[in-house]
Amino acid sequence: MDLATLAWKIEGMFPNALCQWVPVALSVDVPAATVSPGWLPGLELALWRSAAGHIAASSNRCPHRGMRLSHGFVRGENLSCIYHGWSFGPDGGCVRIPAHPDMTPPATINSQNKAVLEAGGIVWVCDSNPKSPPPDFHGLVPVRSLTIEASLAALEAAARAVADGKGLLAATIDGVRIHMALAPLAGPQLLAHVLVAADSTCEDRIAASRAAEAFRRMAEAMSPESAAA
Amino acid sequence: MKLYDYVLSPSCYKIRLLAALVGVELTLRPVDFHPGGEHRGPELLALNPAGAIPILEDDDVLLTESSAMLVYIASRAAPEWLGDGSAREGARIQQWLSFSHRLTATLGSARLHEMLLRPGDIRGLQSAGKQALRELEAALTEQRLSDVEFLVCDHPTIADIACFPYVALAPDGGISLEPYPSIRLWQRAIRALQHFIEMPGIHRLHELRPAPVRPEQGA
Ligand SMILES: N[C@H](CCC(=O)N[C@@H](CS)C(=O)NCC(=O)O)C(=O)O
Ligand code: FES
Numbered sequence: 001m002d003l004a005t006l007a008w009k010i011e012g013m014f015p016n017a018l019c020q021w022v023p024v025a026l027s028v029d030v031p032a033a034t035v036s037p038g039w040l041p042g043l044e045l046a047l048w049r050s051a052a053g054h055i056a057a058s059s060n061r062c063p064h065r066g067m068r069l070s071h072g073f074v075r076g077e078n079l080s081c082i083y084h085g086w087s088f089g090p091d092g093g094c095v096r097i098p099a100h101p102d103m104t105p106p107a108t109i110n111s112q113n114k115a116v117l118e119a120g121g122i123v124w125v126c127d128s129n130p131k132s133p134p135p136d137f138h139g140l141v142p143v144r145s146l147t148i149e150a151s152l153a154a155l156e157a158a159a160r161a162v163a164d165g166k167g168l169l170a171a172t173i174d175g176v177r178i179h180m181a182l183a184p185l186a187g188p189q190l191l192a193h194v195l196v197a198a199d200s201t202c203e204d205r206i207a208a209s210r211a212a213e214a215f216r217r218m219a220e221a222m223s224p225e226s227a228a229a
Numbered sequence: 230m231k232l233y234d235y236v237l238s239p240s241c242y243k244i245r246l247l248a249a250l251v252g253v254e255l256t257l258r259p260v261d262f263h264p265g266g267e268h269r270g271p272e273l274l275a276l277n278p279a280g281a282i283p284i285l286e287d288d289d290v291l292l293t294e295s296s297a298m299l300v301y302i303a304s305r306a307a308p309e310w311l312g313d314g315s316a317r318e319g320a321r322i323q324q325w326l327s328f329s330h331r332l333t334a335t336l337g338s339a340r341l342h343e344m345l346l347r348p349g350d351i352r353g354l355q356s357a358g359k360q361a362l363r364e365l366e367a368a369l370t371e372q373r374l375s376d377v378e379f380l381v382c383d384h385p386t387i388a389d390i391a392c393f394p395y396v397a398l399a400p401d402g403g404i405s406l407e408p409y410p411s412i413r414l415w416q417r418a419i420r421a422l423q424h425f426i427e428m429p430g431i432h433r434l435h436e437l438r439p440a441p442v443r444p445e446q447g448a
Contacts, residue, residue: 028373029410033436034417037407070407073435082435144370147408205374213367 021117021124021134023167023181023193026142030055030123035079037070039191040127041184045114046070047123050077056090057125059112063094069111079111122181122193135166140179140195143205148216149189150223152182158219168195173218176211188223192216230255230302233273233284235262239337239394240295241283242428247299247390249426251307263345296326299387310387321381325388331361332395339402340395351403358404362412365392369411378418385422393419397431 024038030049037060038045044060046069058079060068067083074080078087078095085098086105092113094105115126117134121142124134148155156162159171169180169192180192194212196204230248234241234257248255260282261267269280276284277293285292285301292298303310312318335358341347342354368380380388397416399406406412419425420434427433 025410029414031414034414036410036413075436075440080435143374145410146366202375206371209367209370209374213363 020128021126021130022183023122023134024057024125024183024191025123026145026193027055027118027121027123028142029145033074035070035072035074037068038123038125039183039185040114040125042186043127044068044070045125046072046079046111047116047125048074048079050074050090052077054090055116055118055123056092057114057116057123058088058092059114062086063109063111135168137166137168137179137181137195139198141198141200142181143178143194143196143208144212145191145193146212146216147185147189148192148219149187150216150219151188152190154223155180155182155190155192155219157222158215171211171215173211173214176207178208178211178215180212180215230285230287231258232256233258233260233268233276233282233286235260235268235282237429238262238282239340239398239428240281240333242394242431243295243390244283244285244298244302245428246394246426247302247310247387250385250390250422250424251302251310252424253302253306296329296387296391299326299391303387309384310390312381312386318381318386322386322388325380326391328361328364329388329391329395332358332392335361336395336399336402336404339404340398341402343402355402355404358399358402362396362399362404362406362409365396366409366411369415373411373414378415380415385419389415389419394428394431401430 022040024045025036025047030036030047032049032053033051035046035048038047038057046058046060049055058069060070062069062081062083064081064084064086067081069079069081071082072080078089080087086094087096088111089095092111093107094109097103097105115130117124119134120137152163155169159169161170163169163182167182169182171178179195181195183191185191194208196208232244232255245255260273262282267273268282274280276291279293283295283298285298292301312322335354338349339351339354339358342349342351377383379385380392396412417434421437425433
């Protein structure tokens, strides 16, 4: 195990040793004019994309009364809270309070947007000032994201491999080779973004999705935490 | 057609939803399911001895299974909702109609337990419900990888309507939908259909409504 990987595993907080970018979702899973939940270690996010295609990652707590913004909706370039309709722009600033339509919302009301970028079909979010770009998964393309209720140790045991310094774990299941970009979730579970070689056909991608299901069954069976569930 | 109906029942909503989507008019006969338990009274037991709703009556046709009602309404009014008539699509629709009863037995029972305090092994129901959701997510993901938005083909069928309500209401039973991106997008596609109707807890896409021009109450 190289030093960078060791640092990541001891730190336990970051999905890769290179930087603090977390792979939170696949770009295709947050299409234009939608919002979805996402997670950083210890922090819930509302990931959303404006009608024009701009991606943003807000804190999932509405600054008004704490409603989850991921239950809200995107209209045009703004994210609206489902509860009382406060709306937030791509920079997080509150742009509209329906109960006070003539008021310009004070600049202090903000949905706490995080640094976000898209690379290689993955949405990356960083809670601090990122010092370097996210890792480059050269030659791989994402297929799907799935939650695995198991520890990293169980995943590595199931893969008979260790995650590398980019946070990538590779496994071969019944002859199908998949790579997984891992991100931590609350509790003993991980989010795995399944990747395959960029020249894979549609059939290859479906096979990879099924291999990921089989891999999850193995990893969860090996994880003491999920045995009870 | 006369539907014995309860507004909070996801099984009754399946029938109301398909009827609305395909433009079939239903005569609704409200049933006092809770707290009255009218579905277990003599009048309704005479129609369905199993003591469950929905019940659909149309002339001499009497149906007590929601999947059969979906087939009946689609056959009468909108055969495209039954697939293309091929063995493959017909069987895949049947596959999901049968699967939908697992959703009723798991997600639906967890919901009754949480909302109406029905006895039951809630952990077991939630865990079986999660397993069913994972299967649905895997299937919808494969469809998306083939650029198909719905469960069986590139337009909605009764398979989607049979599975949608209990999935959408899973959080009422303490079962999270957050881990399932493909289920999230599939639900959006259904909620965006023309003539979609709501039930308590399941809403049309808000963003399809015009932005309100007058202040809303409650902020
Ligand atoms: N016959 C099945 C069952 C439908 C079902 O589970 N209905 C519930 C209401 S949503 C019911 O009547 N349950 C009886 C009870 O809980 O007392 C169907 O049509 O899909
Ligand atoms: S809680 Fe979000 S607008 Fe009130």
